[in-house]
Amino acid sequence: MPPPADAEALLQRLEWTVIRRLDGLLHGDYRCFFRGPGIDLADLREYQFHDDVRHIDWNVTARMQTPYVRVFNEDRDLTAWFLLDLSASLDFGARIKKQAVSAEFVGVLARLLTRHGNRVGALCYGSAVDTVVPARSGRRHVLHLLHVLLSRPAGRPAPTRLADLLDHAGRAIPRRALVFVVSDFISAPGWDAALARLALRHEVIAVHLSDPLERELPDVGLLFLEDAESGEQLFVDTHDKAFRKRFAELAARRGEELRGSLADAGVDALELSTEGDLLDALLRFAELRELRSRASTGGGTSGRLAAHIEPRARTAAEGGRP
Template sequence: METSDLLKRVRQIEIKTRGLSSNIFAGEYHTAFKGRGMTFSEVRAYQYGDDIRSIDWNVTARYNHPYVKIFEEERELTVMLLIDVSASRNFGTVSKLKKNQITEIAAVLAFSAIQNNDKIGVIFFSDRIEKFIPPKKGRTHILHIIRELVDFYPEHKATNISVALQYLTNAIKKRCTCFLISDFMDDHDFEHPLIIANKKHDVVALQLYDRREKILPPVGLMYLTDAETGESVWVDTSDKKVRDEFEAYGIERDKELDRIFKHAGVDMASISADEDYVRSLITLFKKRGAGY
């Protein structure tokens, strides 16, 4: 992409997603993703109704009057985006490629993070780690992330989510909130690495899909190519049995994903490439906020 076109695209995404994160997601994000705990703020004189367990006995002894410790919620988070950049993201049959939807959602999450004074970092992965952007704060850092989202070209086409989760677990030492953004078209078993990652961090899964990956239209013979393996096959979509088997396979795949996420204790939202992702994200945030 030419530099001028890239900057224009980055600017368009910034205007749209920064507005969404400011006007729509700010409160929901703050509630859904809390800090790591409580941090000491100050001491003050004991007041009627204060919890006696919060009394600071050293200060109390010094002044011969009861004082209590005051704590505040530690708000600062580290947010990591684990973004699938395998070849299957370059698919879209309606208004958007999955890649473009992923870019906007990641940008919204990034702006939501910095507006809450959180650090944000990114791990791009295919069947290996393609690029790691360490977590930082600030608008300049966010624009760097968006440029990479728009114009990053991976070296490999396949998918291995386990590799990304293992890298996250090893590379990020302190607990973080992690958004795993993928279509989850992965033949590898990533359940165990997901469980381990979610014990150390707070993992949230966002599944991006195209409707034609679930239901085939009856349009006759179609020549389909797997973007990741290069394998091709002719499919007769006028055959109802073929369409029914394809749909049944998609349903079973989604059921298995749902089972994996529930077993791992991971919240998940499924978002179509051509739908408005705002409602799905707000529903997810409210669900998490209600759980605190």
């Protein structure tokens, strides 16, 4: 079902169907999603895998001849920014459009954050960064943000340069923040380097939007395929098994390359499919973040917990159900 055009109706639906259930399952604790920038030094400990190298204390490391990192008390107040790719390729979906999934994700996360007094803002990219929503708090601000998203016209065919959005964010966001990059990552090359630069200063989470038809074509006979970015059309025969196989292989290869680029940039990734369930995807992502947080603070993970999380981690990466 596509989201309602009215921002209030959409937010009310999300509050009842996703946010309320998410609160119950997480017992109101949203720390596994995002962490505030710590400001008070709490302790020093030996470096462990997945620790942020920016927290290495080089003086202690030199004295002890082994890497040590600083551990900070968390400051729960934070500012979050949504970098929203709203280019033409987001206006696609077999059942619902990727842009509708983007709006639902923004509504849920923005409301979770603002209820705790945090501020959220957004940079919107069509063929350029054309809209900036300043970071503010409160439910009315979330409604304003959703109204901006829902009232935008469909994107016009034009090459997407995601690097422009990421570089603009690097200049426009003055202090360390939590940054969600919400995109299908169908873009001209160069965005991965820009993403890595952004992640050096901010905590970045990449939210990858996808549709099943982008991974596998059904057998429906002759049809036109149109590139939403360029407007180019191609006449294909989906009865051809060899063609469908090549299409699926290319899509799988692109998916692997995308996951590798996100990992190289040092950002966490959340996969959202137009056929998936937003609540399930957020819960899997929360489990992965919590597991990583425990590992990075030296808390360790029992074998039973690891066995429980690992298969769900794979399905989270695939955007499906466990």
